Amino acid sequence: MNVFVDDRVAITNSKKIYAIVDIFSKLVKKNQIGISHELNRILKLKSGSIVEVSASEISDASFLIKKKLNGGTLSEKDLSFIVSEIVHNNLTEAEIAFFTSAQKLNGMKFKETINLTKAMVKTGARLKFKGKYVANKHCIGGVAGNRTTPIVIAICASLGIKLPKTSSRAITSASGTADVIETIANVEISLKKIVKMIEKQGACLAWGGSLGLAPSDDKIIQVERLLNLDVEPQLLASIMSKKIATGAKYILIDIPYGHGAKVKDLASAKRLGRKFHKIAKHFKLKMKVIYTDGTQPIGDGFGPVLEMLDIIEVFKNNGPQDLKEKSIYLATELIKLCGIKNAKTKATESLESGKAYEKFKEIINAQNGKKNFNNKLKELKLAKFKKIIPAQKSGNITTIDNKGINSLCRILGTPETIAAGVYLHKHLEKIKKGEPLITLYSESRTKMKDAIKFLEEFKPIQIK
C-alpha cells in the first residue's frame, strides 16, 4: 500500500477512523491488519472482520491545526474535533507539536481557551459530588520541594471540605506529588475508588495519569515536555479542565514567582492569574489565585522519600517551617474561599492538634486498602550512599536555584530511585565555613560523583 511506519491510514467499517501505522511483519499475515484496543473501542471489530484501509489520508484535524498555524481562529467545533482526535490517537505527536506551537506563537483568544477547556473536559470522564464544599488546589510548579498538597488536603479535609485531588508524577522535577505519596501509598486508584473516598474520607491523593479525566492533557504534555515547553493557553486549559473534571467548585491556584521560578515577576504572575480568574468566572467556579515567593526551594528534603519525611515532620509539628507556613497559608485561603469563617485559626489548629495528621493517615490507609500507615512509614529508607557537603566559605547564601536543585536530584537518581535526593541544611541565610550545606543521597557511586561534579560546575547554591 506504500504506507510506512507513522503514516496515517483511514480504516472504514461501520465507522471511519484514522490510525497511525506501525509495521510488525510477523504479527499479521498478508491482507490482515491488527488494531489497538483503543481503536477497537470505537470500531468494535471482531477477529476476521473485513475493513477497508486507505492510505495517505490526512485527518481533518490537520487542516484545523494548519489553520491555527496560519493565524486563524478555531471555533468550539474545531477545538472539540482536534481534542477528540488527540484522545482517540488519530493525531501523531508531530501534529500535536504543530498544534501547541501554533498556540504558543499565534496565541489563543479567550473564547478559544474556553472552548479548548470545554473540549478537554468533554472528551473524558467527569466526577460529580454532592455536598457543599467540593474544592481543589493547583500549583503551576517551578519551585523545588514545595510539597504542600498532602498537608493542605489533610487540613481542609479534616474541616469537611471535599478534595478529589489528582496529582502528576515528576516531569522535570525531583519528584511529583504522586511520586511522593507513592512512597507510602498506592496512588493508582480508580475513579470508582475516588468517588468512594470522597464520600468516606472526604479526600484522596491519587495519580491523575490513568483516570481519564481530561485525557487529552496527558498526550499534549507528553509532547510539550520534549522541549520542556510552557504554552500558556494550553497550560490554562489543561489545569482548568482537570479541575473541572474532578467536579471542583472552589479552586485555589498557587503561582510562585520570582528569579528562578517559572514566572519571573509579580506583574507576569498577576497577568496569568487574571486569565485563570476569567476562565473560572466563565465556568461559574469560585477561584482564588495566590502569588507566592518562588525564588528558593520550599522544604528541606528533595526527592520522593526526603519530601515525604518533611511532610510527616510537619504533621508532627516539627519539620521545615517554610513548608508548614506555606501549607497553612494555602489551606487558610482554600477554607476562606469556601466561605468558612476563622479560616486561619481552624487551619492552624487542625495541623497543630494532629487532626490533619489523622486525616492524612486515614487517606493513606484508604488508598492502600489496609491500615498499614505506620508500617509504610517505618519502611521508608534513604539511599545507601550519603555525602555531606560543607560550606566552602562563610557568608550569606544568596542563591538556591530551583532548577539546579531539581537537576541535582535527577542526577542522583530521582524520581525512579525514590530514596535518592538532596537535603538542604540551610536556606537563604548565614552560614559558616565548614558547616553542613547540603547532603546528597544516591544508590550509585557513579551518580554521586556526577552530582558532585554538577555542584562544582553549575553552582546551584551560592554563598557571598
Next chain:
Amino acid sequence: MNVFVDDRVAITNSKKIYAIVDIFSKLVKKNQIGISHELNRILKLKSGSIVEVSASEISDASFLIKKKLNGGTLSEKDLSFIVSEIVHNNLTEAEIAFFTSAQKLNGMKFKETINLTKAMVKTGARLKFKGKYVANKHCIGGVAGNRTTPIVIAICASLGIKLPKTSSRAITSASGTADVIETIANVEISLKKIVKMIEKQGACLAWGGSLGLAPSDDKIIQVERLLNLDVEPQLLASIMSKKIATGAKYILIDIPYGHGAKVKDLASAKRLGRKFHKIAKHFKLKMKVIYTDGTQPIGDGFGPVLEMLDIIEVFKNNGPQDLKEKSIYLATELIKLCGIKNAKTKATESLESGKAYEKFKEIINAQNGKKNFNNKLKELKLAKFKKIIPAQKSGNITTIDNKGINSLCRILGTPETIAAGVYLHKHLEKIKKGEPLITLYSESRTKMKDAIKFLEEFKPIQIK
C-alpha cells in the same frame, strides 16, 4: 527504567548518542537492548557489548529548537547540530515539528537560512563533476501535470549540459517526476551509477529519496507533509541544499504563480525568487528564476502513465502544446544561463529533430541497464475502467483547479496505481455541451464512483 515508546534515552559506550525508544518485548531479553543499523553506524557495537542506557535525557538540540521557538536566532553551530541530530535520528518527529513551526512562525534571518542550507549539505553526500556546465532545475510545484523535467533534461543533455537530476515521488500530487519515470525506468539508482551516467549520458532522472544527498530534508518533509505545510526558510534550504549536493553550478528555478498555484501572485513569486537569488549568490552559483503561469494544469494526462504518454508524444512532436512550449522555454533559459548562444533555436531544434528523444532513450536505457526502452513503452497500459465525462453545458471553461485535479487522481488511485488518473480533453477554452471534458481511469469501480462523486461535489472544473 520507566521509559515508554517514543521516549528518549541516552546510550553511552565510546560515544554518547540519543535514541528514541521502541518496545518489542520478544526481540530482546531483560537487560538487553537492540539498536538500529543507523545508530550502530555511529556506535559500532558488537552483539554482547555493554552499554549504559539512561532515561529522560533531552537532546541538546531540543534546547536550540526551544530557543528558536522563543524567538531567538540560531548560529551556524546550532543549526549544524540540529540538522545532524535529525539525520542521526536523535530527534522525534514532534521535535522536528517544533523546529519547522518555529521557522514558520518566527521566520529565519538570511544568515540562518544560509547556515541551515550549509548544514543540510554537510550532513550528506556531495557530488562533484568535472566539466564546464553542471546544471540543475527545480520547480516549486503546485501545478498538476507540468512534467517538463524529462523533456528539459533531455534537451539540455543533448547539448552537452550535465544534469545530475534527482526528483521526488508524489507527496500530495497525482504523481512526482520519479513516479512518472518509474513507469518505464528504474529510478532507484546509486550515487555511483549517477556519477557514471553524468560522465557517459550527461544526465540522469533518478529518485532522490535514498541517495543521502541532504538527507535531513526527507525527514523534515515527512513531518511537514503531515499538515501539507510550506515553511519558506525550510523550502529554500531544502531545495538549495539538494541542488548544491548534486554539484550543480547553474540552477534554474521555476515558480508557478496565480490562483490555484502554491504562490498566489507575481509579487509573492518575485519575493520568493529574490530569496533564491540571494542564497545562490552566497554560494557563488549562477541562477535564473522564472515565473510561470500556475493557474491551470499543464499537459493533458495526470497520473504516472498518463503523464509519461504526454512526454513521449511531445518527444514525437505531437502531444500537449502547453507542455512542449513550457519545456522549450525552461530548456532555453537553462541553456542561456550556461552562457550558450542561440539557446532557443538550439532547444527547439533538439526537441523537434528527435535529438532530445534519442538522449531520453539513452538515459532510460542506462538506468535500466539494458536497451529496453521500446519494450517498456509497449508495456505502458491505462487502467481497465474508463469513464468519459462530457460537458454538461456549452460555455467557457473558466477554472481547472490544480488541487482538484490532483485530488481526483488520488481518489482514482494514483500514484500507487500508476495506470490510473485523469485525461483532460480541454484546457481553459470553449466547450460545447456533450463534448468530452475529461476521462477518468481507475482499476477499481468503487474508486471510479468516488471520483465521480468528488467531481459533482467539488466541481474542480467549471464552465460558465
